[in-house]
């Protein structure tokens with residue numbers, strides 16, 4: 272049984288043809304990157320009647336507000352989260368510095384097919400016939416090995432910033448977990464695997480930097496295709512260019528607008544399992560822009576690799592039977608590597624009864640070209 276995230280992912284290599292196309296320099300969307308069905312559901316910020324909740328973490332009712340946002344949206348933004356603004360700026364600046372390197376330099380730090388860290392296409396690329404309009408850089412733990420290849424003389428700042436950011440994200444994620452759990456009536460007693468201090472000390476996580484270059488025809492290209500995260504939760508920092516969209520009520524894409532200093536939090540598949548379907552993981556995607564470059568930094572947060580995650584017993588009774596069988600993160604990642612957006616259905620035990628909306632059912636209907 273792999274005990275580290277990197278080992279779990281290494282056990283499920285993703286085979287992607289990494290032929291490099293320098294997206295910054297092309298004038299037209301080539302056929303390899305032209306998606307035939309981008310508008311599977313309507314979208315458009317101008318017509319959004321309601322918007323993704325923004326929650327101030329210093330608000331005394333934050334836990335309740337978060338619970339409601341998780342039930343109705345699966346995503347929310349947080350302000351007053353305690354992450355220093357200069358760290359957000361630094362992480363964005365270092366991300367920009369990385370992606371603006373010449374293609375040949377970035378390829379020196381390419382992710383190996385059975386590796387987790389490094390530069391490359393999104394791992395989900397192998398599930399789609401068309402290429403996405405993005406590039407990524409994945410960090411699990413220390414980025415030093417790959418950073419040295421990018422900047423042989425000058426990798427310290429990048430490493431320091433990313434490691435500081437990972438530390439801060441870990442603390443924030445643990446705090447968010449308890450706010451989410453609190454709203455379900457779950458205490459530290461109910462979740463022993465969070466450790467004696469309840470700080471999820473041995474939680475696993477990955478930092479994913481995503482870059483979306485400007486695109487000559489954004490209506491035909493896809494930045495990052497629709498997916499759910501295999502995490503408990505994901506904390507995302509986006510620059511001032513919009514692009515993240517979430518599927519609301521299974522019928523329309525809603526843009527999550529960039530708010531300076533705010534962070535986006537979304538529910539992942541494992542939290543859907545843990546909450547017995549009360550907090551559905553949200554289907555999301557990233558679209559691209561004609562003239563603006565977009566950058567996002569996602570902190571993908573999960574439990575220790577080998578902890579069994581199953582619906583919390585306090586959330587299970589005669590009226591609410593357990594909807595999912597128990598899985599470790601490691602096992603779930605291998606299921607996801609095989610079944611992608613059908614992974615949650617594949618660990619489901621029974622159909623939801625009244626009162627449970629299985630948002631993930633919509634995942635199977637998303638047209639991907």
Ligand SMILES: O=C(O)CCC(=O)C(=O)O
Pocket residue numbers: 479481495500507509514515555556557566567569
């Ligand atoms: O760039 C974004 O807004 C989305 C990124 C994302 O969904 C991911 O890295 O899993």
Ligand SMILES: [Fe+2]
Pocket residue numbers: 498499500505555569
């Ligand atoms: Fe995601």
